[in-house]
Amino acid sequence: MQDPHGRSPGRWHRWWHSDVGYSFRHSPTAMVAALIAFICIFCSVFAGWVAPTNPFDLAQLELSDARLPPAWLEGGTGKYLLGTDDQGRDILSALIYGARISLVVGIASVLLSVVVGVTLGLLAGFRGGWIDTLLMRLCDVMLSFPAILVALLIAGVGRALFPNAHEGLAFGVLIISISLTGWVQYARTVRGSTLVERNKEYVQAARVTGVAPMRIMVRHVLPNVLGPVLVLATIQVATAIITEATLSFLGVGVPPTSPSLGTLIRVGNDYLFSGEWWITIFPGLMLVLIALSVNLLGDWLRDALNPRLR
Amino acid sequence: MEPVPVQDVERVKSNSNLKVLQGPELRVIFLGMDQKRDELLYSNVKGKNPFKDKRVRQAFYQAIDIETIKNRTMRGAAIPIALMLPPQVNGYAPDLAKRLPYDVEGAKKLMAEAGYPNGFEVKLNCPNDRYVNDAEICQAVAANLARIGVKINLEAETKGTYFPKILRRDTSFYMLGWTASTVDAHNVLYPIFSTPGDGGRGQFNLGAYSNAKVDELTNAVASETDQKKRNDMIREAMKIHQDEIGHLPLHQQTLNWGAKKNVNVVQWPDNGMPWRYVSVGN
Numbered sequence: 001m002q003d004p005h006g007r008s009p010g011r012w013h014r015w016w017h018s019d020v021g022y023s024f025r026h027s028p029t030a031m032v033a034a035l036i037a038f039i040c041i042f043c044s045v046f047a048g049w050v051a052p053t054n055p056f057d058l059a060q061l062e063l064s065d066a067r068l069p070p071a072w073l074e075g076g077t078g079k080y081l082l083g084t085d086d087q088g089r090d091i092l093s094a095l096i097y098g099a100r101i102s103l104v105v106g107i108a109s110v111l112l113s114v115v116v117g118v119t120l121g122l123l124a125g126f127r128g129g130w131i132d133t134l135l136m137r138l139c140d141v142m143l144s145f146p147a148i149l150v151a152l153l154i155a156g157v158g159r160a161l162f163p164n165a166h167e168g169l170a171f172g173v174l175i176i177s178i179s180l181t182g183w184v185q186y187a188r189t190v191r192g193s194t195l196v197e198r199n200k201e202y203v204q205a206a207r208v209t210g211v212a213p214m215r216i217m218v219r220h221v222l223p224n225v226l227g228p229v230l231v232l233a234t235i236q237v238a239t240a241i242i243t244e245a246t247l248s249f250l251g252v253g254v255p256p257t258s259p260s261l262g263t264l265i266r267v268g269n270d271y272l273f274s275g276e277w278w279i280t281i282f283p284g285l286m287l288v289l290i291a292l293s294v295n296l297l298g299d300w301l302r303d304a305l306n307p308r309l310r
Numbered sequence: 311m312e313p314v315p316v317q318d319v320e321r322v323k324s325n326s327n328l329k330v331l332q333g334p335e336l337r338v339i340f341l342g343m344d345q346k347r348d349e350l351l352y353s354n355v356k357g358k359n360p361f362k363d364k365r366v367r368q369a370f371y372q373a374i375d376i377e378t379i380k381n382r383t384m385r386g387a388a389i390p391i392a393l394m395l396p397p398q399v400n401g402y403a404p405d406l407a408k409r410l411p412y413d414v415e416g417a418k419k420l421m422a423e424a425g426y427p428n429g430f431e432v433k434l435n436c437p438n439d440r441y442v443n444d445a446e447i448c449q450a451v452a453a454n455l456a457r458i459g460v461k462i463n464l465e466a467e468t469k470g471t472y473f474p475k476i477l478r479r480d481t482s483f484y485m486l487g488w489t490a491s492t493v494d495a496h497n498v499l500y501p502i503f504s505t506p507g508d509g510g511r512g513q514f515n516l517g518a519y520s521n522a523k524v525d526e527l528t529n530a531v532a533s534e535t536d537q538k539k540r541n542d543m544i545r546e547a548m549k550i551h552q553d554e555i556g557h558l559p560l561h562q563q564t565l566n567w568g569a570k571k572n573v574n575v576v577q578w579p580d581n582g583m584p585w586r587y588v589s590v591g592n
Contacts, residue, residue, distance in 0.1 A: 058456035063375065066382040086383070087449050256438075256449055257464050274317035 023304040033296035040290050044100035051093035052081075056258045062088045067276050083278040086267060091278060094264055095286050101260035102290065105174055106241040110233050112179035117186025118222075118229060124187065125194025126217050136191070139184045147181040148246055154180055155252040174253055178243050182236055186229055193225035227305050234298030238291040245287060261287045311568035312583070313442060316385045322568045331567040331577045334389060336396055337489040339441055341434075341451070341558040343367060343482070346518035350482040352433035352463070360430060361482075361517070367555040369420035372413045373458045374451055376560060383446045388561040393548060394488070394498055396562045398579055401495025401544035406552060409559075417458045429459025435476055435484045438466040442563055448485060476516050484516060487563065489580055495544045499528040503551050519556040523547075 015021050024030050043050045053060055065088040069076040076083060082091040124135040142150070158173030197203060198221065206216050245262025247253040254260045259267065261283045268280025314322055314330055322328050343361040344350055350359050360366045376390040392409040395402055421429060436448035445466040452462035462483075476484045490497040505520040506512030527547040534540040551557075569575055576587035 058453040058462070061453040061456075063378045063382050063450050063453060086446055087453065088382075255464055256445055256466050257452055257462075270315065271317055274315075274321060276317070 020301075020304045024300070027300055027304075029296055030300035033293040033300070036289060036293040037297060040099060040286075040293070041103065043096050044103050047096045047100050051090075051096040052079075053090045053093045055089040055094040055097050058257060064088070067271070067279070069276075070278050082282050085264065085279045086271070089259075091264075091282050094259060095261070095283060098259055098261040098264050098283060099286055099290065101171075101254055101258070102241045102244055102262070102287070105171065105178065105244045105260070106237045109175045109178040109182065109240045109244075110236045112175060113182035113236070114186055114229060114233055116179065117183035118190050118226075120183070121187035121190030122194055122217050122222060122225070125191040126198055126213070126221060132191070135187065139187055142181065142184045145181075147243060150181045151177040151243060151247055152252060153177075155247060159252065170254065174244060174247065177247070178240050181243075182240065185232060185236070189228050189232060190225050193228060194221055197221050197224050231298055231302040231305065234294055234301060238294045238298075241287065241291060241294075261290075312565075312581075314566040314568040316387045316442060316566065319385075319387070319566055327571055329569055329571050331565070331569065331575065332387075333565050333577050334396065334398065334579060335489070335563045335565045335581055336398055336491075336493070336579045337441075337487045337563045337581070338391055338394055338396060339388075339444075339447070339485065339487045339560045339563055340394060341370075341560065342484050342486055342515075342517040342519075343370075343558070344479075344517045345556075346520070350432060351480065352482045354431040355426075360424070360426060360432075363424045364555060365420040365424040366426065367558070368410065369417040369424070369458060370455065370460070371417075371555055371558050372410050372420070373417040373460075374454050374558065374560070375412050376409065377412065379447060379450050380561060383443055383450050384561070387442065387564045387566060389564065390561045391559050393552065394502060394557060394559055395490055395495055395548075399490045399493055399495060399498075401498075401541055401548070403545045403548055406545070406548055414457050421458055421460075426459070429455075429461065431461040431463065432483050433463040433465055433481075435472065435481045436464060436466045437469045437472040437485065440469040440472070441485070441487045444485060447560065479516055479518070481516065486514065486516065488514065491580055493580075495548070496528070496531050499524070499531060499544070499547055503547065503556065504528050517557075519551070519554075521550055521554065521556075524550050 009017075016025075024034075048054070055061075065080070065084050066086055068080055068084045070083040070091075071078050071081050073083075080090045080092070082095070084090055085094065120135050124132040154177035155173055158177065162169055162173075203216060203220060206220050207213075211220075241261075244253060244260060245265060248260050248262035248266065254263060256263060256267075264283035265280050265287065268276075268278075268283065271277070271279050272281075311322075319330055319332075323330050344359065345361050347359055349355075349357060350361065353360070380386065380388045380390055389396075390409060392407045393402065397404070397407075421427065434448055434452060436445055438445035441447075448464055448466060452464050455462055475481065476486070488498065488502060500511060501514045502512075503519065503521075503524050504512040504515060505522075505525050506515055506518055512518070524547045527543050527550075531540055531543050531547070534543060565577060565579070565581060567575070567577060572591045574589045574591055575583065578584070578587075
């Protein structure tokens with residue numbers, strides 16, 4: 001495909017005019033969700049420039065400014081647009097920095113669980129036999145525990161193993177504990193698709209021509225089972241963010257001096273009925289916004305990639 | 311209901327069926343520092359223990375803005391305190407009850423003199439469900455100390471894991487609240503001020519503050535029967551501890567109990583509630 005000037009169109013151009021692109025252009029929901037998700041990600045990545053203050057820098061906090069209402073209410077000041085929390089943190093800045101923690105934890109844990117889940121699912125589906133049985137029973141065991149319980153267990157063990165853990169390590173433990181409960185879904189999905197694919201002609205053809213099993217798995221089967229994984233991953237990002245919020249709420253997540261959205265919501269909860277509603281409502285809205293937009297994108301992607309719905 | 315969260319006191323009071331009983335508690339909230347080990351367990355200062363230097367302890371003391379913590383974090387429900395025991399306890403010396411002033415510049419100077427012009431890093435252990443607004447106080451203290459360059463790694467956790475940890479002395483800097491339940495200063499001198507030893511001596515002296523004279527006075531106080539002489543000895547021990555800044559006293563907690571209007575209850579300052587003093591009217 002070439003335009004009248006003889007240049008071959010770019011990747012972006014090709015995507016925009018593909019079936020998926022067409023579906024995107026004709027779905028207002030997807031466009032709005034993408035816009036919101038983009039704004040959230042942009043703000044978090046450039047938090048240092050976007051946020052009015054750095055809420056994690058303790059030396060900047062003014063305790064005497066604690067629990068000020070949003071600017072438009074009586075007692076609020078323009079300095080703190082959405083008010084301040086119990087330590088004098090600017091809620092707006094805390095939202096932006098908190099969303100960064102939530103997004104990093106959400107995306108990193110989903111990536112990790114996709115890698116683990118897809119590898120094990122592919123192996124189980126393609127090899128079959130005792131490997132399949134072993135891995136699928138392991139999945140059953142994992143599924144029989146509530147995700148939060150497993151995450152709490154891993155986070156607890158991680159803390160006990162590394163009592164001197166700095167914030168970075170705490171993040172690692174958080175990400176690992178969330179992804180170790182999330183991989184099961186990918187493994188099951190990929191195994192199912194692989195079972196269908198491995199008896200198709202193209203796989204048999206590859207096998208007959210002597211392609212190594214490893215290569216068949218990675219080069220031939222994997223691209224054909226990745227569709228559902230992509231959809232699942234977008235939905236799981238939202239789930240992971242909510243799990244992180246829950247873990248922080250339970251006190252095994254990020255430290256109180258660098259609050260994530262979950263920590264902000266937990267702290268604010270104590271003041272919800274005492275008149276200082278803004279401490280919990282704004283972080284809550286932000287979490288809803290992120291989770292909703294990512295979920296809607298996942299929904300749209302599922303419909304767009306599903307040939308039976310066209 | 312006990313305690314009424316300080317942010318909800320007004321809300322409970324405004325309900326015509328309920329009342330809030332308020333009063334001072336014997337409990338004193340303070341911070342303790344490891345003054346025994348030659349190197350702190352959780353700090354970036356290696357080869358020496360900064361808390362062994364009185365100037366560092368004093369800098370920490372003077373960097374804490376206790377009045378703002380009282381007004382904001384505690385919403386007024388606290389009484390900043392200079393001694394490790396409240397006025398209601400025998401042995402309290404009014405003439406010693408004067409806090410060192412809040413002075414950030416002075417604290418910075420002390421830190422520089424002690425050899426830490428850029429501060430250092432230390433972990434602060436804190437409960438988040440034991441004392442009134444405990445984790446919030448610790449966060450406020452961390453923010454205060456950030457202004458003299460000290461980076462606090464705050465570890466706030468539930469009391470079920472917190473107390474076993476600090477009672478193992480597995481801490482460098484910690485928060486504790488103490489009620490002299492005998493309503494006498496000996497119950498502060500013996501468990502908090504004495505060099506840790508056998509039979510509960512110094513059991514809650516988790517940073518192992520140690521002064522031979524204080525130990526000697528504590529022993530004498532235990533057997534002295536002349537009230538005047540005894541109180542003088544208590545005062546002397548208090549004075550030594552205060553001059554050395556053995557701990558960082560923060561405030562005396564106040565009690566907030568919520569009850570229905572028709573419940574008659576006597577509020578004891580030790581936060582106990584003997585049932586024989588509770589009755590329900592009409």
